[in-house]
Amino acid sequence: MKIIVAIKQVPERDAQIRIDAAGKWIEESGLQYALNESDAYALEEALQLKEKHGGEVVVLTAGPERVGPTIREALAKGADRAIHIDCADLGSRDALGVARLLAAAVKPENPDLILTGLQSDDLGQGQTGVILAELLGLPHSSLILHVDKTDSGLTVKRELEEGWFQSIELPTPAVLTIQSGGNKLRYATLMGIKRAKTKEVRTVSAAELASDATPVAVLERVALPQKQKSTQMIPGNPKEAAAALVEKLKFEARVL
């Protein structure tokens, strides 16, 4: 089975966020980046499918030069090769624009399966995989926790709301968006990290893929959220703060 995993590099979870001077996006200088969490689960699912059924795992990502270490991380975990769509204006494209880039790069590869994370930790749109399927004319299913290969295609376990699940049968080639938690993530081994250095990373420029970059959904500005509630921040060292909080919960909020 030939599997393409679309991954994204996103700001680290704990990164301190500052709005840029134009108020259009965040200040990127000095930010630390990491592999998007649900994409890590998509990669894990792909590696396990390859271990069971053989084949090839190709990682695909779009972004500027800084995505290099994230690609190497995926290769170190066991992906066979990578395609990097060199794109400096990823942030100004909408989900459709980004999926168009990915679709143009996927098409000549003719994979059996395309996996991607459920949603990105930065924009959180959760649309890329679904749009990619539509652009490629393939069936898809989203929020997938488990993938079984069958004679005629795939049987997948899909998460529904409030603790319900559903299984879905679909033919291949197909696109699945992977929910976190279905597998245990692996770490890269020292050997894997060494091997990653010799694996193929093919770079294609966004311009070469000649896809339409004009957004339909335009991000006009970003702002810090306004508080929904007036939060009482309790100062002091841990002991003082804890005592003051318990006092307030008992006599002010009356919930203890």
Place this chain on the structure above:
Amino acid sequence: MSGIWVVIEERDGHVSRASWEAVAAGQKLATLSGLAVNAVVLGAQTESLAAEVAAKALGKVVRIEHPLLAAYTADGFTLALQQFFAAEKSDYVLFPHTYQVRDYAPKLATRLGQALIGDVTAISDGPLFTRQLMQGRLNGSYRHSGNGPCFVSVQAGAFRADEAQPGTAAVSVFSPTIEPAQIRTRPSERFRGAAQTVDLGSAQLIVGVGRGIKDAANIPLAQELATALGAELGASRPICDNGWLAMERQIGSSGQTIAPKLYLALGISGAIQHLVGIKGSQCVVAVNKDPGAPIFEAADYGIVGDLMEVVPALTEAVKAARQ
């Protein structure tokens, strides 16, 4: 005729709460734009669902009916709505932001050359649509550009279901053309995971654990606080994903919805998937080392600090107060 269309979702034979919220969002957009609000219901048999919707202040209610729409599939719903919106010009199409909508609305928008503005929390003049970015640390305002309908999905709880105004709407039927071969996925009936033995939904005191706890070895710290309080222990998704606590203790959109008197969120950053699950809490306390964590936006009381120090201090303070 153009206007605003709301796509209604069914839950247990009735209009889902999230759909009423989407209707309320549509009515808000109507006051900003001067357009009429209409609704569609989809399924194999939609008469009673349509009747429920038609009791609201809407222009028209359309039943999009076909035997192949009995069970939800992305292919079936996309085809049906694509055909409907080809025949019926629309300016805005609104959805509740449910797992089902996330599965097909981006596909439908793509087919019509559009992009969905998803998980919207507010609509303002322009119109501008606000949605959260960076796990709730930022708000982004989006504008729809270009020709064709603007697709928007509305976050659960962002609009009030009871603000959907009553009225009387005319009901009509639209019959899409769908061939069995066009539906490529075969869904099963839904099923439950492992038996639920923890009922967080009715617990009065809950301690929730998030990533800030750092390691499975630190879970007992939170457990000790829960025990001192007589509280149930819950968790955000990553803790259950890692197997540090059982999946049935997960709080949020994919886990349990809670409504306790007191919810203590320990090291939980406050991603929206978690916040929607705790909205019914009477009093929320957040402890987090990051003063910018969005959980503080939703908290009544906050302590900025290291869990390893604050949680044991809280346990002691609770024990002292209970003596």
